[in-house]
Amino acid sequence: MLASALCVAAATPGLAQQAAAPADSAPTQNSVNTAAMSNPPREGFWGRVNPFARKKWVHRQLDPITGQLVELNEVNAKNAKDIKDVDARAQAGISKAQSAADQANQTASAAGQQAAQAGTVAGQANGKVGQLTTTVNGLDQYSQVKALSIGFRAGQPVLSADARQQLDDLATSITTHQGYLLEMEAYAPGSGSVGIQNSAKLADVVKRYLVTEHNIPVYRLHAVALGNAHPAGSGDEKPTHASHVELRLMENTLAARDASSPRLDASRTGAERP
Numbered sequence: 001m002l003a004s005a006l007c008v009a010a011a012t013p014g015l016a017q018q019a020a021a022p023a024d025s026a027p028t029q030n031s032v033n034t035a036a037m038s039n040p041p042r043e044g045f046w047g048r049v050n051p052f053a054r055k056k057w058v059h060r061q062l063d064p065i066t067g068q069l070v071e072l073n074e075v076n077a078k079n080a081k082d083i084k085d086v087d088a089r090a091q092a093g094i095s096k097a098q099s100a101a102d103q104a105n106q107t108a109s110a111a112g113q114q115a116a117q118a119g120t121v122a123g124q125a126n127g128k129v130g131q132l133t134t135t136v137n138g139l140d141q142y143s144q145v146k147a148l149s150i151g152f153r154a155g156q157p158v159l160s161a162d163a164r165q166q167l168d169d170l171a172t173s174i175t176t177h178q179g180y181l182l183e184m185e186a187y188a189p190g191s192g193s194v195g196i197q198n199s200a201k202l203a204d205v206v207k208r209y210l211v212t213e214h215n216i217p218v219y220r221l222h223a224v225a226l227g228n229a230h231p232a233g234s235g236d237e238k239p240t241h242a243s244h245v246e247l248r249l250m251e252n253t254l255a256a257r258d259a260s261s262p263r264l265d266a267s268r269t270g271a272e273r274p
Contacts, residue, residue: 142250145177146170150206152243154189157201159209167206170249171214179252182216184223188243195227198243206245 148170150163159167174180184206188198203223210216223245 141253142181143253144248145180145251146173146249148247150245150247152188152202152245154243155198157198157205157243159205164209167209168214170247171210171216174214174216174249177249177251179254180220181250181252182210182221183248183250184221185246186223186225187228187245188225189228191228193227195229196225199227200225202243202245206247 148166150159150166152158152163153160174182184203186199186203186206188195188202190198203225207218207221207223210221211218
């Protein structure tokens with residue numbers, strides 16, 4: 001047995017040196033493994049391998065490496081798990097960002113549509129305001145369509161046959177107009193209140209005839225008794241000595257425009273018929 005131990009010690013100088021080294025200067029495990037792998041000891045007499053001692057020796061040499069491999073596998077598994085977690089979080093963040101971007105696009109598209117609708121409504125409102133302004137401005141705008149003078153004999157507030165014919169023709173022409181008014185200015189000789197009363201009687205005769213004979217609405221008749229005053233705009237400042245009533249057929253310009261449109265369309269339709 002002693003001889004065998006001496007042979008083993010002689011065959012493995014590294015082990016003998018390790019055994020002879022003091023405890024406080026013992027090399028680390030890595031340096032021992034590196035030295036053992038670079039100078040593998042031989043067992044047996046004169047380098048011959050001892051098959052009974054080889055398995056233990058192999059296990060002794062592989063145990064540190066096996067531990068390192070197991071630790072490396074654990075580190076690799078942990079890194080793979082961390083990478084998978086990071087990738088999952090990244091994918092979740094990308095999906096959330098894409099969803100937010102899609103929602104923002106939808107919101108922007110809806111806002112654009114609403115803005116376009118608001119612009120359309122605003123344009124329609126402006127058009128209606130313009131139409132309303134035109135309508136309001138045209139409510140009190142009248143243009144003269146026809147004028148005539150009804151004469152009377154002095155001191156006789158009675159319509160002559162010629163005066164009736166004139167009023168009949170006027171009433172017939174009124175049916176073709178919309179939004180019309182009849183303005184009357186009555187004149188009669190006489191100063192002061194006498195002339196005014198006489199001219200008022202002439203205006204009443206004309207209005208009574210148009211209402212009773214032609215069903216002209218009273219609200220369309222506007223008369224004023226001017227006595228012996230001279231008609232305005234004539235340039236003559238002398239008092240009048242003739243009894244007469246000046247009539248003017250006035251038509252609202254807005255009503256005339258609206259009434260002319262259907263007639264124009266009808267004429268076009270008739271022209272297009274075979």
